[in-house]
Amino acid sequence: MNVMLFGVAKDIAGVARMQLPEGIATVGALKAWLTTTYPAMQQLNSLMIAVNKAYAADTQAVGITDEIAIIPPVSGG
Amino acid sequence: MNVLLKIETDITIQEALDFIHSPACGGEVVFTGKVRNDTKGRAVDKLFYEAYKEMALLEMQKIADEVASQWDIKKIAMLHAVGEKLPGEVAVVVAVSSVHRGIAFDACEFAIDTLKAKVPIWKKEYFSDGEIK
Numbered sequence: 313m314n315v316m317l318f319g320v321a322k323d324i325a326g327v328a329r330m331q332l333p334e335g336i337a338t339v340g341a342l343k344a345w346l347t348t349t350y351p352a353m354q355q356l357n358s359l360m361i362a363v364n365k366a367y368a369a370d371t372q373a374v375g376i377t378d379e380i381a382i383i384p385p386v387s388g389g
Numbered sequence: 390m391n392v393l394l395k396i397e398t399d400i401t402i403q404e405a406l407d408f409i410h411s412p413a414c415g416g417e418v419v420f421t422g423k424v425r426n427d428t429k430g431r432a433v434d435k436l437f438y439e440a441y442k443e444m445a446l447l448e449m450q451k452i453a454d455e456v457a458s459q460w461d462i463k464k465i466a467m468l469h470a471v472g473e474k475l476p477g478e479v480a481v482v483v484a485v486s487s488v489h490r491g492i493a494f495d496a497c498e499f500a501i502d503t504l505k506a507k508v509p510i511w512k513k514e515y516f517s518d519g520e521i522k
Binding site: 388 | 422438439440441443444445447469480481501504505506507508509510511512513
């Protein structure tokens with residue numbers, strides 16, 4: 313269970329953690345999988361993904377040993 | 390530059406002030422963000438703040454590094470609360486000190502604006518009419 317979900321992304325998926333889906337090898341592929349699996353995520357103003365505690369570009373590779381976080385629009389402050 | 394970063398259930402303005410005090414600094418600027426009792430005209434009972442704490446602290450450190458590279462700030466404190474917060478309670482504090490006041494205003498504004506845009510912290514609003522958003 314190396315994928316963590318936060319904020320409204322957690323509410324949409326209904327889980328705080330999940331395993332990286334099989335066959336997903338990049339950040340961009342994970343975003344596409346998320347918005348296909350959970351269409352409500354398409355309505356978010358932004359959907360960022362962090363890999364090992366840093367924001368990651370769509371081209372970045374991901375695997376089951378990475379700490380991955382799904383980051384909907386932040387709203388601190 | 391000395392840096393204090395904190396994401397905890399309880400934060401106080403005083404601990405930020407205590408940290409930034411320095412006999413070398415003539416200017417201290419403090420921004421305090423507090424929980425409001427309404428959002429766009431709808432009454433709010435409470436907020437709940439959630440953080441991806443480890444990454445949030447790293448992003449706050451990046452902000453501190455950027456401040457240090459742009460301005461001659463001597464000390465900076467960035468504190469954010471998590472958990473349930475009621476109207477009037479402190480949600481975030483950014484405090485900076487420098488020799489003179491001008492750059493302290495600039496650095497403090499940059500730090501709170503960047504914190505709100507980039508640091509992975511989320512608020513959930515509990516409206517008086519029952520909706521949670």
